[in-house]
Amino acid sequence: MVVIVGMEGSGKSSIISGLNGRGVILKNEEMHRDFKCKYVTLRTNEKKAMTFSFIEPRGVENMLTGLSIADCAIIVIDSTQGYPINNIVDSEDNIVDPASLAVSMGLKTLICCVNKMDVVGYSQTVYNQLRDGAITYFKSIGIEESNVTFVPVSAQTGDGLLDKSEEMAWYEGLTLIGQLHTLDRESRTSRRLRLVVDSTEVKGTVVLIRCRVHYGILLSGRRVVFCPGNWAVYVDKMRVGGLEVKYAWPGEAVELEVKGPVNEMMEQGCVGAAIIDDKLKVAMGIEVEILVTNSKVEVTTGLQGYLCSCHKASFPVIVSQIKESVDAATRIRNKDTPTSLKIGQIGVVSLTPLVEVVVETVSDYMSLGRIIFCKEEEEKKDVVAVGVVVDVDHTELPKLNMEQLNLGKPVRIK
Numbered sequence: 001m002v003v004i005v006g007m008e009g010s011g012k013s014s015i016i017s018g019l020n021g022r023g024v025i026l027k028n029e030e031m032h033r034d035f036k037c038k039y040v041t042l043r044t045n046e047k048k049a050m051t052f053s054f055i056e057p058r059g060v061e062n063m064l065t066g067l068s069i070a071d072c073a074i075i076v077i078d079s080t081q082g083y084p085i086n087n088i089v090d091s092e093d094n095i096v097d098p099a100s101l102a103v104s105m106g107l108k109t110l111i112c113c114v115n116k117m118d119v120v121g122y123s124q125t126v127y128n129q130l131r132d133g134a135i136t137y138f139k140s141i142g143i144e145e146s147n148v149t150f151v152p153v154s155a156q157t158g159d160g161l162l163d164k165s166e167e168m169a170w171y172e173g174l175t176l177i178g179q180l181h182t183l184d185r186e187s188r189t190s191r192r193l194r195l196v197v198d199s200t201e202v203k204g205t206v207v208l209i210r211c212r213v214h215y216g217i218l219l220s221g222r223r224v225v226f227c228p229g230n231w232a233v234y235v236d237k238m239r240v241g242g243l244e245v246k247y248a249w250p251g252e253a254v255e256l257e258v259k260g261p262v263n264e265m266m267e268q269g270c271v272g273a274a275i276i277d278d279k280l281k282v283a284m285g286i287e288v289e290i291l292v293t294n295s296k297v298e299v300t301t302g303l304q305g306y307l308c309s310c311h312k313a314s315f316p317v318i319v320s321q322i323k324e325s326v327d328a329a330t331r332i333r334n335k336d337t338p339t340s341l342k343i344g345q346i347g348v349v350s351l352t353p354l355v356e357v358v359v360e361t362v363s364d365y366m367s368l369g370r371i372i373f374c375k376e377e378e379e380k381k382d383v384v385a386v387g388v389v390v391d392v393d394h395t396e397l398p399k400l401n402m403e404q405l406n407l408g409k410p411v412r413i414k
Ligand SMILES: Nc1nc2c(ncn2[C@@H]2O[C@H](COP(=O)(O)OP(=O)(O)O)[C@@H](O)[C@H]2O)c(=O)[nH]1
Pocket: 006, 007, 008, 009, 010, 011, 012, 013, 014, 015, 115, 116, 117, 118, 119, 153, 154, 155, 156, 157
């Protein structure tokens, strides 16, 4: 999944349409119930066909959700403006800079697309100036030069998107589609299964579980255990986009059909794994590395808030300890014990969840280990900080009773 971010009008939508020029749009769907974004799945017909899901979020809150689920971010810069360093905060002084947010959420692969090169006459000098300016800024916020690839393009003329641009013969790098093809595509399928529940519905004797595959490949006819709750289900049938399938791949929204009566329903945010080869764990304590983005709220011990991550709308947590601050440019821990963290500061913080929840560390399952810390659970979330889960204190799942699992209906394992 590729999230495309940048200033309004920088050309994000135009770039997605331009990339579609030589491919097939497979799906155009709403990603998440409350997530306002354009979501386009594209299968390229380059030599090596590949499927990409592009997410173009609308507004800051959706940008955070978009960043939290993506493997890679394309940051679009308008060549007539350069990296908009003057616009890294919003009207309320909260940090809204896509690059700071992306790096704080552990996005390692950044493609910086310098768009509208036609407007500056495809000038190499202008491109180099913009690139150097952006690199200087990126270094100051902890993004290593080697983690960013710069690609000059014009979404209007198509230069640099799919084919090498004759106008920019001076550019020796890959086109944008070429660059996307270099992304590591295997990392999610080769992992152990992780599904996230979006909703469940009981239709007569049939239980439907709507979820999204984040890692691994889900097979029909397999058993899956969901946590919290330790719900074990047998997947009788499954559908992707209304069609019955035998396999579901990472990124796909899938509807599982499970026969049998069920009284309690699984909650949104429950995480599923393959029953035999894996254990699911409820988090007792969560250690996070966060960037404070809110100009009005300081993070102190005892602060209560809500943790939002892509897989769970939100759940209450309390800050139990501020462990260390982190240097923004080097990302090295300062070995201090600050009493609070203010806007722009990065720190390692311990959180105690006030409900049962499953989270993963960002190093184990990247998209399940990113967090958005909010003050209110209201409609308009007041974001305090964003970051990643670096450690989780777990309790183990009780031993599974395999006889119960053969019933072919959901059972709650005590
Ligand atoms: N000249 C020129 N205009 C562009 C280019 N890319 C986008 N635009 C224009 O910039 C405006 C904003 O583009 P859009 O894709 O909607 O930006 P978004 O808000 O980032 O999605 C539109 O009028 C586009 O036609 C480009 O490469 N060259």
